[in-house]
Amino acid sequence: MALTDSHCHLNFPGLRERLDDILSAMDANGVTRAMNICTQIEEFDDVLASAVQHPQIWATVGVHPDQEGLTEPDVSQLAELASHPRVLALGETGLDYFRLEGRTPADMEWQRHRFRAHIQAARQVGKPLVIHTRSAADDTLSILREEGAEVVGGVFHCFTETWDVAKQALDLGFYISLSGILTFKNANDLREIAKKLPEDRILIETDSPYLAPTPFRGQTNQPAYTRFVARCLAQLRGGTEEAVEQYTERNFDRLFMRLDGKFQ
Template sequence: MVKLFDTHAHLDASQYDEDRDEMIARAKEAGVELIVNIGFDRQTIPTTMALAEKYDWIYAAVGWHPVESIHMQEGDLEWIESLCSHPKVVAIGEIGLDYHWDTSPKDIQHQVFREQIRLAKKVNKPIIIHNRDAHQDIVRILQEEGAEEVGGIMHCFSGSWETAKQCLDMNFYISFGGPITFKNARVPKEVLKNVPLDRLLIETDCPYLTPHPYRGKRNESAYVSLVAESAAQIKEISLEELATITMQNGKKCFRIM
């Protein structure tokens, strides 16, 4: 069985309240050896930390999601900074910009994004980028803030190859999830085909973005195997090679020994 790294999951989501331990066990049975779970606001950061402390093969990223940026209060950035000294916290994220959901004004999103990039540089952690309909502003802010100093991951990448190249030039890995298994997902498949193997990652973003053939149902970490199979086909390499490379890349990015 191949060994897989799900680099982006939300295992603490309410969708798993009835069977969380069983769902995590299924991931292990499917060959998932490492997971980074994402805490992105006042509610999910504590539950993410609890999961990382319960399972030795689950790690944590902590940050403030752009959709939630309007709710960030004084002291929250210091709280995130304090958690970065925990041995299981491997990144700051997910952070970035979201122009799809009209919940946080753009100027507040920009401010919170910049503050967290600066924090990542201060604590020397990679960043995990959430980008929805904000490609130009994401790239501009990353460049202006010198984000290449820490690098990180473009989570569930949905942009063009031109945008991907700009991110690669800034020391970022490009990560793909369930959408690459969809028949009509022409652009992400083309981008994946062009991404260098040493900059490629896979993820689920579970419980969201469920891959084919389970699209429309709840996603779970075990399904990263379906993402891996599609990615291997697109790259025209074996599943074993794809799994080995993305495992090595994930460990290098998150500095997991």
């Protein structure tokens, strides 16, 4: 058995201080890989170090769209950091208009500028994007199109948008990643979307330490719980956990490891 947690934050409080236990739990649950996602340049060294020290961990580089007042890397800096062989993607990046705090979307040009820089760097190094979008799907999709992001592809992580947004992302060549939210009682719309997604475009994740799946709601999430996302997905789509393992692993390899040469 083998599963990959395509999106987690192993350097966040609640996980980083017990990494050995986290890795042991992954092994016990057949989770053989985890992608440690960078959310600010200030943490990149730690994110990368975990990937260098542990073969089951991979890294990304990026600045989360909701992070303000931190180092703002330009395209060349992002491309240089992303060139490390243990870095598989740029992100997480995108747009987040959920917490405007009295501002309007028009005031968030700094987010859009940052997003464009990540896409341009991804194109420069030929690596995919990890997309975060919240209350900003139209602008997110528009910028991806304008910047030619379909050349490198990527994933809409922790997907909670509409089927229309999913279709547009798929049309751009992007993948859709499903998290523990899939198991939540109030996630009926997301479960219907999960049933419709093409098998060759689905990834799974935990977004640890957040969003622990049922039956661990309210607890600190961890990559080992990818198993419960896979189980729920199998039940929804009328297949087996083994089938989910096979196609999500194949999809991760295709997108992030470039094993089929699609984006070369």
